[in-house]
Amino acid sequence: MATKTYAGINIEVNDEGYMLDSSQWSKEVATEIAKDEGVELTDKHFEVLDYIRNKVANGETLTIRGINKSGVVDAKTFYQLFPGAPLKKATKIAGVSKPESCI
Amino acid sequence: MEKDEKVKLSKVLLICAKGSIEDVYATLVMGNGAVMEGIETKLFFTFFGLDAITKKQMNKLHTATVGNPAMRMPGGLPFPTLLGALPFVEAGVSAMMKNQMEKLDMPGVEEFLELIVAGGGEIYGCKLAADMFGLKQEDLYDEVKGIITVGDLYAMCDGPGTQIIFT
Numbered sequence: 502m503a504t505k506t507y508a509g510i511n512i513e514v515n516d517e518g519y520m521l522d523s524s525q526w527s528k529e530v531a532t533e534i535a536k537d538e539g540v541e542l543t544d545k546h547f548e549v550l551d552y553i554r555n556k557v558a559n560g561e562t563l564t565i566r567g568i569n570k571s572g573v574v575d576a577k578t579f580y581q582l583f584p585g586a587p588l589k590k591a592t593k594i595a596g597v598s599k600p601e602s603c604i
Numbered sequence: 605m606e607k608d609e610k611v612k613l614s615k616v617l618l619i620c621a622k623g624s625i626e627d628v629y630a631t632l633v634m635g636n637g638a639v640m641e642g643i644e645t646k647l648f649f650t651f652f653g654l655d656a657i658t659k660k661q662m663n664k665l666h667t668a669t670v671g672n673p674a675m676r677m678p679g680g681l682p683f684p685t686l687l688g689a690l691p692f693v694e695a696g697v698s699a700m701m702k703n704q705m706e707k708l709d710m711p712g713v714e715e716f717l718e719l720i721v722a723g724g725g726e727i728y729g730c731k732l733a734a735d736m737f738g739l740k741q742e743d744l745y746d747e748v749k750g751i752i753t754v755g756d757l758y759a760m761c762d763g764p765g766t767q768i769i770f771t
Binding site for chain 1: 641711719
């Protein structure tokens with residue numbers, strides 16, 4: 502566990518950098534986490550982040566298939582928005598815990 | 605390089621040589637998982653595994669109900685091999701299995717391949733097996749990048765963090 506300062510707020514994160522308290526999240530915080538991840542956020546990114554935060558708040562499992570069918574973004578664009586490991590990166594920036602799905 | 609320095613996995617080549625649901629899904633789940641981790645991923649389908657990328661067959665895969673000792677009835681009782689040999693049993697069991705997988709939000713074969721390609725994964729067919737089964741590029745799923753030889757496959761295996769996985 503560690504504390505990081507994003508947008509002037511002290512935020513508790515786990516060893517992998519995922520926020521422990523999702524309610525501390527804001528667009529400013531997201532922008533700074535994204536910077537650490539090498540991603541510059543656009544409106545499209547925020548649409549995806551909102552979708553992810555809603556899903557997680559409803560207790561639903563995140564999968565790449567679900568994202569592809571979300572109507573918010575297709576899989577290809579999702580990979581482009583969050584290059585590398587998209588679901589891990591996007592959840593980290595969205596201030597939710599790391600997804601535990603294999604798909 | 606120090607002796608105990610770890611090299612991160614950066615590329616995987618998955619080889620699928622069988623065409624039953626479980627064999628194909630082992631490849632698809634691991635392939636999709638690799639793509640999602642940002643690992644360069646190439647899928648190579650050969651012999652009966654070619655069914656998974658053959659347009660006519662890819663969405664109609666079955667699981668074997670004969671000669672599969674791990675097969676159980678719903679509820680856990682053993683599944684008699686003789687029962688598995690009856691007409692329609694294999695189709696019924698396969699449908700049940702696909703139904704279960706759908707409940708876990710596992711995509712169908714074609715959709716799974718689409719997701720893998722969307723993430724930059726590449727799909728190949730084996731030349732020798734394609735010749736054997738009389739299959740041409742146009743018989744295969746549109747996103748198949750090519751029908752290649754074993755030599756072509758090995759040529760793709762360069763780089764220190766590369767693994768070949770035979771599912």
